[in-house]
Amino acid sequence: MKNVITSNETNRRTVGHRTVDGREAKVVTVSRSYRTSVEDLWEACTDPRRIPRWFLPVEGDLEVGGRYQLEGNADGEILTCDPPRMFTATWEFAGRVSWIEVSILSEPGGRARLELSHIAYPDEHWQQYGPGAVGIGWDQALLGLELYIGSGEAVDPDEFMSWSMSEEGLQFVRDGSAAWCDADIVGGEDPRQARAAADRTSAFYMGG
Numbered sequence: 001m002k003n004v005i006t007s008n009e010t011n012r013r014t015v016g017h018r019t020v021d022g023r024e025a026k027v028v029t030v031s032r033s034y035r036t037s038v039e040d041l042w043e044a045c046t047d048p049r050r051i052p053r054w055f056l057p058v059e060g061d062l063e064v065g066g067r068y069q070l071e072g073n074a075d076g077e078i079l080t081c082d083p084p085r086m087f088t089a090t091w092e093f094a095g096r097v098s099w100i101e102v103s104i105l106s107e108p109g110g111r112a113r114l115e116l117s118h119i120a121y122p123d124e125h126w127q128q129y130g131p132g133a134v135g136i137g138w139d140q141a142l143l144g145l146e147l148y149i150g151s152g153e154a155v156d157p158d159e160f161m162s163w164s165m166s167e168e169g170l171q172f173v174r175d176g177s178a179a180w181c182d183a184d185i186v187g188g189e190d191p192r193q194a195r196a197a198a199d200r201t202s203a204f205y206m207g208g
Contacts, residue, residue: 015187031115041112042084054148130197
């Protein structure tokens with residue numbers, strides 16, 4: 001597991017802007033390359049039998065216009081689907097509505113890349129935590145997918161939770177938070193605000 005953890009730095013992260021329904025939204029994008037085919041990666045991200053092996057149990061009508069529910073987490077509506085390349089959906093959590101776009105990209109050497117964009121209107125939550133508010137969670141999810149794809153075995157949720165509170169797991173959060181801070185600054189955020197938000201994000205995940 002250690003070799004996978006240290007590859008956190010292979011994640012690509014950007015923070016951008018987009019106009020959604022006439023309002024400015026933030027776009028948090030993370031991607032990671034996997035040693036598998038486009039078709040297999042697509043199935044791992046869309047088959048309700050495989051999603052719980054690396055993420056969360058999911059229920060619902062997983063078709064365009066249908067609604068999904070992730071156990072103990074977000075729900076939403078599936079907006080578009082273009083297999084095996086891309087799907088989009090709303091992400092509804094804690095009274096907030098945002099959007100996700102998931103793309104599967106072919107890479108040389110028989111590899112495939114998952115690119116996920118989370119689009120949200122900036123609000124008080126964003127001002128407090130910045131892109132790490134969603135970015136750290138997606139970093140951990142993409143890591144879970146790496147563990148699953150690499151071994152072919154389902155990730156044990158209890159084992160993953162224990163690891164996340166270990167020194168290695170906490171360092172993973174600190175490294176990810178720093179990387180999201182850098183992406184936020186490149187995306188135009190004031191460096192002081194970006195660093196303060198990153199510090200608050202790290203403290204949140206570490207129970208501070």
